[in-house]
Amino acid sequence: MENFFSMKESKGPIGFFDSGYGGLTVMKEVVGALPDYDYIYLGDNARAPYGGRSFETVYEYTLECVKKLFDLGCPLVILACNTASAKALRTIQQKDLPTLAPDRRVLGVIRPTTEIVGNFSSSRHVGVLATTGTVISASYPIEIKKFFPDLIVHQQACPMWVPLIENQEEKSSAADYFVKKYMDELFNQAPSIDSIILGCTHYPLLIEKIKRRIPEGVQIIEQGLIVAESLTDYLSRHKEMEMRLRKNKSRKFYTTETPEIFDSSASYFFGSPVKSDRMII
Ligand code: DGL
Numbered sequence: 221m222e223n224f225f226s227m228k229e230s231k232g233p234i235g236f237f238d239s240g241y242g243g244l245t246v247m248k249e250v251v252g253a254l255p256d257y258d259y260i261y262l263g264d265n266a267r268a269p270y271g272g273r274s275f276e277t278v279y280e281y282t283l284e285c286v287k288k289l290f291d292l293g294c295p296l297v298i299l300a301c302n303t304a305s306a307k308a309l310r311t312i313q314q315k316d317l318p319t320l321a322p323d324r325r326v327l328g329v330i331r332p333t334t335e336i337v338g339n340f341s342s343s344r345h346v347g348v349l350a351t352t353g354t355v356i357s358a359s360y361p362i363e364i365k366k367f368f369p370d371l372i373v374h375q376q377a378c379p380m381w382v383p384l385i386e387n388q389e390e391k392s393s394a395a396d397y398f399v400k401k402y403m404d405e406l407f408n409q410a411p412s413i414d415s416i417i418l419g420c421t422h423y424p425l426l427i428e429k430i431k432r433r434i435p436e437g438v439q440i441i442e443q444g445l446i447v448a449e450s451l452t453d454y455l456s457r458h459k460e461m462e463m464r465l466r467k468n469k470s471r472k473f474y475t476t477e478t479p480e481i482f483d484s485s486a487s488y489f490f491g492s493p494v495k496s497d498r499m500i501i
Contacts, residue, residue, distance in 0.1 A: 231466040233258035235294030237285050240268035240386050241482075242421030243300030244489035246329060249444030250298075253452055256467040260292055262499060263486070265477035269382040270303045271351025271420070278353060282308035283316060284501050288474075290321055295464040297326045298451070302350055302419050302443075305330045306357035325461060329443050330359050332450035333417055338368030340415040340439050345372050347406050349430075350419035352377040360419060374413060376406040378420070385422045388485055390429075399426055403433035417441045425489065474499035 236247045240263050247261055262285050264270075270278050282304040289297045299305045305328030312326050337346055348360045355377040364373050380398040384390055407413060416438060418424060424442050431440065455462040473496035475482035486494035 230293065231464055232293035232295050233260045233466055233470065233472070235259075235286075235289030235292070235297035236261045236300045237282070237289060237297060237304065238263055238299075238301040238421055239270040239281075239303065240265045240382070240422070241485055241489045242382070242385075242423075243298075244486055244494075245424045245442075246298070246300040246421050246444045246447050248490050249448040250451055251471070253445075253448035254455070256469060258466040258468050258470040258472075260289060260294060260472045260474065262289055262474045263476070263482065264501070265386070265475045265482055266501075267476065268386055269351070270301065270307075271353045271382050272379060273303075273353065275307045275353075275357075278304060278307040279311055283312055286312060286316075286326055287320070288499060288501065290324060292472075295324050296461055297324070298447070299326060299328045300421050300447070302329055302359075302421060303353045304328070306354045306359035327451075327454070329421065329447050330363055330419075332446050333419070333441065333443055334360065334363035335367055335450070336446060337364060337415065337417060337441060338371050340441060341371065343412045343414040344370055345374065345410045345412045345414065347410075347413040347416040348373060348375045348419045349378050349402065349406065349416060349423060350375065351382060352379050354419055360417065372410070374406060374409045376402055376409070378402040378423075381426060382420065382422050385425050390425045395426065395429060399429040400433055403430065407435075413438065415439045415441060418443065473497070476501050 234257050236243050286297050309328040355375045361373040364371055384395050473494050475496050476499050479496040479498055482496050483494050
């Protein structure tokens with residue numbers, strides 16, 4: 221494996237990181253929008269879910285994975301995980317990058333979502349479905365306030381959803397039960413919610429069940445397309461980064477779990493066949 225310090229001048233892939241499978245729902249849309257680039261995905265499945273973990277642990281795990289993606293030559297890494305974006309991104313950007321790799325960039329998925337959410341809502345009541353960690357961080361209300369100070373944000377933690385999805389139980393009756401439970405709790409907070417952010421990259425796997433539990437006219441905001449648009453815009457404004465990205469259309473996948481376990485679910489999340497290698501952290 222090449223060391224990232226020696227990779228400074230050469231071109232490299234765009235790195236995607238998630239605690240598990242969820243980031244593949246984002247990478248899928250980004251690859252669709254920007255197919256020419258090389259991509260590397262790293263899922264920390266062995267230590268997922270991150271949603272109930274402390275700030276310190278999510279930061280430590282995320283930084284380890286970002287360093288691995290740097291080692292693999294990525295000049296740009298996307299934290300395609302809301303929990304990591306909420307709990308680790310700022311510290312990595314402000315504290316670690318300046319000494320570790322000042323010429324590299326790490327971006328998250330919360331900011332692009334909060335920049336546009338106000339365009340969807342008429343009632344000005346917005347729901348955010350997320351992991352407990354993301355909810356406790358208050359990243360969504362804080363960021364949304366910067367762009368749309370008039371919006372009222374109602375957060376709903378959904379701690380059972382990621383474990384169900386990571387264990388391929390998203391089609392089960394248990395998933396039905398927990399989708400109904402959290403959606404009822406969200407709308408009990410504010411029946412006038414008219415837009416809902418899926419603030420966890422795993423949740424698109426539950427979208428059909430979620431749709432069945434929302435009143436007519438309520439919109440669901442998924443992050444994949446939003447992040448794809450935002451990254452396209454970022455690369456058009458940051459030519460110095462764009463020029464450092466390799467364009468051979470290669471896609472590589474790594475998991476900290478057993479690849480055989482990862483590949484079948486990952487193919488489902490990504491929408492096309494995935495063949496991964498093991499990453500030892
Ligand atoms: N996909 C991660 C997110 O967007 C899942 C979090 C978890 O591992 O609990 O928050």
